[in-house]
Amino acid sequence: MPPLPKSFHTSYPDADSAIDRRIPDFPIAQLLDEDVYFNTHKPPTYLGEIEAEISEFIDYHIKNTGKKVVLVTSGGTTVPLENNTVRFIDNFSAGTRGATSAEYFLELGYAVVFLHREFSLLPYSRHYSHTTNCFLDYMTEANNRVEINPNFADEMLVVLRKYNAAKESNSLLLVPFTTVNQYLYTLKTISGVLSKLESRALFFLAAAVSDFFLPHSRMPEHKIQSQTSGTLIVNLEQVPKFLSRLVDNWAPTAMIVSFKLETDSLILIKKAIGALERYQHQLVIGNLLQTRKKEVVFVTLKDENWVRLTEEQIGKNVEIESIMIPKVIEAHDQWIKSKQNN
Numbered sequence: 001m002p003p004l005p006k007s008f009h010t011s012y013p014d015a016d017s018a019i020d021r022r023i024p025d026f027p028i029a030q031l032l033d034e035d036v037y038f039n040t041h042k043p044p045t046y047l048g049e050i051e052a053e054i055s056e057f058i059d060y061h062i063k064n065t066g067k068k069v070v071l072v073t074s075g076g077t078t079v080p081l082e083n084n085t086v087r088f089i090d091n092f093s094a095g096t097r098g099a100t101s102a103e104y105f106l107e108l109g110y111a112v113v114f115l116h117r118e119f120s121l122l123p124y125s126r127h128y129s130h131t132t133n134c135f136l137d138y139m140t141e142a143n144n145r146v147e148i149n150p151n152f153a154d155e156m157l158v159v160l161r162k163y164n165a166a167k168e169s170n171s172l173l174l175v176p177f178t179t180v181n182q183y184l185y186t187l188k189t190i191s192g193v194l195s196k197l198e199s200r201a202l203f204f205l206a207a208a209v210s211d212f213f214l215p216h217s218r219m220p221e222h223k224i225q226s227q228t229s230g231t232l233i234v235n236l237e238q239v240p241k242f243l244s245r246l247v248d249n250w251a252p253t254a255m256i257v258s259f260k261l262e263t264d265s266l267i268l269i270k271k272a273i274g275a276l277e278r279y280q281h282q283l284v285i286g287n288l289l290q291t292r293k294k295e296v297v298f299v300t301l302k303d304e305n306w307v308r309l310t311e312e313q314i315g316k317n318v319e320i321e322s323i324m325i326p327k328v329i330e331a332h333d334q335w336i337k338s339k340q341n342n
C-alpha cells in the first residue's frame with residue numbers, strides 16, 4: 001500500500017485564496033447546479049498529485065492483475081465557516097462502515113481506492129487506532145524488550161497477514177479529504193480515471209456528505225468575531241446533487257451503490273426509492289443511525305431485502321459488512337455480465 005501523499009494535509013485550510021471577489025457569487029438553485037458549483041469553487045491545490053497516483057494505481061491493475069476496482073468513500077465531510085478555519089460544520093460518521101467494507105472487498109479480490117476523511121478509521125489500523133486503549137496497551141515488556149501482549153497476539157496476527165497481503169499486492173490506495181469541496185473535486189477526478197474500467201468499476205459511497213454548505217464567495221477570511229454580532233446566523237446553500245453527474249457523465253458504465261442514512265424508520269425505504277428514481281443508479285443501501293451496525297436494507301426499484309445479524313452473530317462480534325459485501329459483489333458481477341451481453 002503506498003503511503004499517504006506526504007506533501008499536504010487536507011485538514012489545513014487554504015489560507016492563500018481567502019476571500020476572492022473575482023469568483024462569482026453562488027446563485028440560488030438552477031439547472032446544472034453541479035457545473036455552477038465547479039465554476040465558483042476552486043479545486044484543491046494537490047488534486048493533480050492525487051490524479052497521478054490514482055492513474056498509476058489503476059493502470060497497474062489493468063496491466064498486471066485484472067482486478068475489479070471499487071471506490072469506497074468513508075467518513076463525514078466538513079463545511080468550513082471561515083477560510084482560516086476555526087469553526088466548521090461536520091457530518092456524523094466514524095468511518096467504520098467504509099473501513100470495514102474496504103477490508104472485505106480486499107479479501108474478496110478487489111483493488112480498493114479508499115477516499116476517506118483524514119484521521120477517520122482506516123482499513124486494518126481500525127482494529128487498534130480508535131479503541132479506548134492506548135496503543136501501548138497492546139504491548140508488554142519481556143526480558144527488556146517490547147513484545148505484543150499475548151492477549152492480543154493471535155487476533156493481531158490475522159489482521160497483520162491480511163494487511164500485508166493488501167500491501168504486497170498493491171491493492172489499497174488511501175486518498176484523504178476533509179472538506180466537502182475537497183471531497184467533491186476528488187470524487188470527480190477519481191471517477192474520470194475509474195471510468196476506464198467501465199463496468200468493472202464499482203462505486204460504494206458510504207461517506208456522510210454534507211447536504212448544505214457555505215459558498216466560497218460568502219466565506220469570511222478570518223475567524224468570525226463574537227463581539228461584532230452577538231448572534232451568528234449562517235445562511236447555507238444546498239450542495240448540488242452530484243450523484244446524477246456521476247451516473248450520467250463521470251462514470252456512466254460503472255455500478256453505483258449509494259447509502260441512505262435516516263433516523264426515522266418510517267421514511268427510510270421511501271427516501272431510498274426516491275434516490276433510485278432520481279439518479280437511476282443500481283442500488284441504495286438504507287440504514288438507520290440507531291441500528292446501522294445490526295441491520296441494513298438493500299433497495300432496488302424491483303425489491304427490498306433486509307440484511308440482519310442474528311443475536312448469535314451479534315454475540316460472536318460478526319461484522320454486518322462480512323454479509324453485505326459478498327451480496328454487493330454478486331450484484332456487481334451481474335452488472336458486469338449484463339453489460340457484456342449488451
Ligand code: 9Z3
Pocket residue numbers: 075092093094095096097098205206207208209210258259260261262287289292
Ligand atoms: C451511511 O449511511 C453510512 O452507513 C454511515 C456509517 C455514515 C451511517 P459509520 O461511519 O456510519 O460506520 O459510523 N453513509 C451515507 C450517509 C449519507 O450522507 N447519505 C446521503 C443521504 O442519506 C446520500 S450520499 O442523503
